[in-house]
Amino acid sequence: MPQTRIERAFLWSITLASLFFILRQVGVEGAIFEYAPEAILFIGAGILAVIFAQTRRLDLFKNRLRGPILGWLVGIAVCVMVLVLAQKGVQDSWEFAKDYKKAWKALTPFASFAIKLFALFAVALLIVGTRDDATTPRGAIERAFGSNMSSKVAAMPMAFTAVGIFVIATLWTVYHSFTNSKLLPKSELIGFDQYQRLWDSDRWILSIKNLAIYGACSMVFSLVIGFVLAALLDQKIRLESLFRTIFLYPFALSFIVTGLVWQWILTPEFGVQHIVRSLGWESFTFDPLFNPDIVIYGILIAGLWQGTGLVMCLMLAGLRGIDQEVWKAARVDGIPAWKTYIFVVIPMMKPVFVTTLVLIASGIIKLYDLVVAQTSGGPGLASEVPAKYVYDYMFGGQNLGQGFAASTMMLVGVLIALIPFAYLEFGGRKKHG
Amino acid sequence: MADPVQFTGPHGPKPKTPFSRRNIMLYGTLIVVSLYYLVPLYVMIVTSLKGMPEIRMGNIFAPPMEITFEPWVKAWSQACTGLNCDGLSRGFWNSVQITIPSVLASIIIASVNGYALANWRFKGANVFFGILIFGAFIPYQVMIYPIVIMLREMGLYTKLGGLVIVHSIFGMPILTLLFRNYFASLPEELFKAARVDGARFWGIYFRIMLPMSMPIFVVAVILQVTGIWNDFLFGVIYAKPDSYPMTVQLNNIVNSVQGVKEYNVNMAATLLTGAVPLFIYFVSGKLFVRGVAAGAVKG
Amino acid sequence: MNSVEIKNLDLNFGAVKVLQNLNLDIKQGEFVVLLGSSGCGKSTLLNCIAGLLEVSGGQLFINGKNVTWSEPNERGIGMVFQSYALYPQMTVKGNLTFGLKNAKMPKDEIEKRVARAAEILQIEPLLDRKPAALSGGQRQRVAIGRALVRDVDVFLFDEPLSNLDAKLRADLRVEIKKLHQQLQNTMIYVTHDQIEAMTLADRIAIMKGGKIMQLGSPDEIYNRPQNLYVADFIGSPSMDFFEGHLENGVFTMGDIALPMADYEYANGPVSGPAIVGIRPEHILTGDQTAGAVTTQVTIDIVEPMGSDTLVYSSLNCKPLHIRMDGKAKVAAGETITIGFDPVSASLFDPTTEERI
């Protein structure tokens, strides 16, 4: 149908214009971006005119798409509001407008572009809605902006967050990790210099090592402890909910609180070491937070204290999800409980283990607050972690490029860890159709 | 009737021995482990109730000989961070001002979003949703700086409003997932019945879906309040000393290098900061477990 | 005027074509049952009629109005679902009035309609209860009431009785039939239960893979199945099929020759390979065999069912079921004489699988 094709052309022009607009707003330079968005919108308007030429009729009041058209007009009104609030005169007379002066100003280009866009939508629906009645299938334009409008508007924050923040921000950082940004971001590319510097840096290597030790230990210990605790609680225990409450409460606390408490408990002059010594064992030393060789284990103790409760909960839920018949069958066969756990139950809980592992892993890479609170990276640089490296270079060292490169490496690490999981999750599902 | 003599086996349930070896082992282990989990809380409380002289002499596990609330008062209203000496109260109120709007905004947006995704599927929705969920796994560090620029452009950098936006954005993936899964688990026929009855997008959301989803809203509130209250990274990046949330201020008080360390004040401050999430934890019980299980992705 | 007209309806889920070029005309006041195995597209068709799914092609008319792109509530339909789909937080009355309130109907009119529906369905005492406090049967009554108050011309039922136990199902089935007689509305009823279909329908549409295999009265469907699929689908146990050859009005299978002179051919007599389908109750036994073509078979298994007795046997190495009178005295291992009744048999073309 030629009609469909021309409507598609209109949609494409709108999409293209918005794309160019976003690129311009993000700061991509070049003459083409200066004028392209509006120029393409103009072409879109031309296409609309062609569509209109085929019908030459307009009717707002009997229009089937009155609702959506009105919706777009409201959208225009909101944008106009933003433009008005950005006016100096208005700001002088209204406190609220003044407080967010900069925000309004920043929103101005978006609002003015959106007004043009929405106006085109409204006119397009006006034309299409007059042309088509209930007997004709919905055209491409109506499908895009006319039907299901509320849900699309409701999904806007999600779309904005997903694309506007997650994708663009990530790409921005990755791009700038190849620049020589210092105090301010620069846009000239310099190749892999930042990465070379990063991997030459002892501090970064140490951070990676620390994270690897912490990560490996934390995965193994939380899984083992979490599972054992869950298995203990699964023995039809009295006061089960009391024990569960006790094991899980640290998870409600922030890493800062956790780190500070354990810093206090592990202080040599007052804490565990002091107490054991005062019991008579004079040569006892336990000062993980002051010994560069074992400081990461000091952090691990606190991390496990905070996190194992959650693992226990997930495992317990997994155990409860297992068919009770399995236990009866094992008892009939005379298999001891521990064997049933290891050879029957754990294999059955594979999905739970996978989810838990992903949760633990995604938490590990973000390790930051705990270190800051407990040791501030010390003694010396002994307990540095990548997230802290990033923060220090971005906001302390005035060396943005290093921060960007380090954070990009973190992203790469996550991707590498995520791929097998995604494969398990989605590759496995495909087989079932 | 059977001959009574034939009943030679045991009658009734097997007698239980509360102190069987198995039970002693089981409860013994559980109690020892519980102690490991409880000791930090105990130490925090005990330390915060002692005076400094007693702390210097004694041992951190000993109960206070003389209970004093001085450290609590000091932590709340006098402890110093840098030049500010008005205690943690400033951070507390900042946290309140950050948490409440962030929780409201993120839950409203995410619930509508999840509802649209679960019931009003449209082309392209799942692409955005996929990106959003993938975004939950991207380390925040990769996105931090561009957001600094964005907030600066909008004049919200280091303002509470900026932090509210940041929390709303980063809360979105997990909350949207939570709500989408919940709404998808409701029977689809209910949604269809409402459409036949002439309800539209918002009508169905407010009249049918909302009244049915109170538990999941409570879970979301728990998840967000504890998550946002406990946040440190965003606070330290997107706020300044005036607008620091409680966690950041706490860290600055305890880890400040100047002055004599007042351990009792530090522990009181730590307890104060942990009090809000702990309160929520103890009040909400099972729902908290559901919340953390869903929200653990956030790390 | 037709109450519901479906013209060349297509429906795709992405690349999956669920309904293809489907046509169906339903007269005012007719009770049409869509019958088919699970996954054949019955619910999908019903949802299209209701406007809950956007069609991919074709048109839909209700009472002569083109409603292809109308909203569900504008189509003049009421719908009853398998899971009842009552709004759990509203009382029964709230459930009944939700649609009317959405339509901004005046209060006294709402009251009147609720009162009428409650009376018809005998749910007056339940009006202030929440759905959770109702039994399955009561819930389904309320769900029907929700369609009733809308005062619509077309009722759509999607397996409304499937979630009920056998006894209740039978009771409610009768009630739905009564309701139809009382209201004289058009009803479209989806089910996978043959008994429901046979007992309720004015016409049955047998569906398979998104197509209507046969549309006809229960009698037509049962006694004159259009094709092998329908013949095999309807009846329990179903027809037994035997391959053979049709020549000069005589059907030959093995050493049995059946004269088909009285058989009603679909398109006049033909010759060539054919399949005969015989229902278990159309096998003649005992005294009935007099004058018919007969043969001897050995009984494998006997299933007495009270009112009648089902006998498992085989003929030409194919299974053969025989329904005998409940009082018949037969035992496994016995050899009995059976006869064939050519009039009640069905003949099919082996290649097209259509009725001959």
Ligand SMILES: Nc1ncnc2c1ncn2[C@@H]1O[C@H](COP(=O)(O)OP(=O)(O)O)[C@@H](O)[C@H]1O
């Ligand atoms: N939302 C959907 N997306 C993709 N396929 C669907 C969807 N709904 C139904 N189907 C498919 O359409 C076919 C018909 O489904 P349905 O109409 O529900 O069958 P039934 O006859 O049992 O009611 C099935 O094969 C089903 O898998």
Ligand SMILES: [Mg+2]
């Ligand atoms: Mg169905």
